[in-house]
Amino acid sequence: GENVEQHPSTLSVQEGDSAVIKCTYSDSASNYFPWYKQELGKGPQLIIDIRSNVGEKKDQRIAVTLNKTAKHFSLHITETQPEDSAVYFCAAVGSGGSNYKLTFGKGTLLTVNP
């Protein structure tokens, strides 16, 4: 099955700096990669996603890049703010008959210091 590795596990930045979180996946047939933000005591919130037919997607301060050849994808947050502090999860959807099943990374705890 799919395996997703995520790093770093923790990331601390100063307000206004950029943050980058990286993930790798194992199933070359995976074609959908969402990113979720989870605040304490809440469920994961979908913040951005990318499909395998594009290499980059941007939404205001958040961008995601995908390198299918290398099987890795990254989340970029620019001009970080304290409210960006949360745990971020990358995920990949399975292929073939499992094209609904999300496999998650272990998460990155992002702390934005004022």
Next chain:
Amino acid sequence: GAGVSQSPRYKVAKRGQDVALRCDPISGHVSLFWYQQALGQGPEFLTYFQNEAQLDKSGLPSDRFFAERPEGSVSTLKIQRTQQEDSAVYLCASSLSIGSSYEQYFGPGTRLTVT
């Protein structure tokens, strides 16, 4: 509009008790998923419904876990004879469909503590 809701938000059960966790998906969403999230980990897939049909239950940890969605909307995850290792957050997610739309939207979760 209303998102995915789950109840109860917190549940404490004594070892050996049965529990039932409820999920109300976003109205009109065909697909419904249950995930288990251990402390400090990412969610892990448990089971998947398309309407009332349970198409995949490969992630259920044991036969003590049972899920249903009899009318294709609300779903219940039942755990019989709870064990301490069942302590986790149980997340429900729904999706408009599969194939054309993969986005899964999560509820707030039910935190289960087995003592």
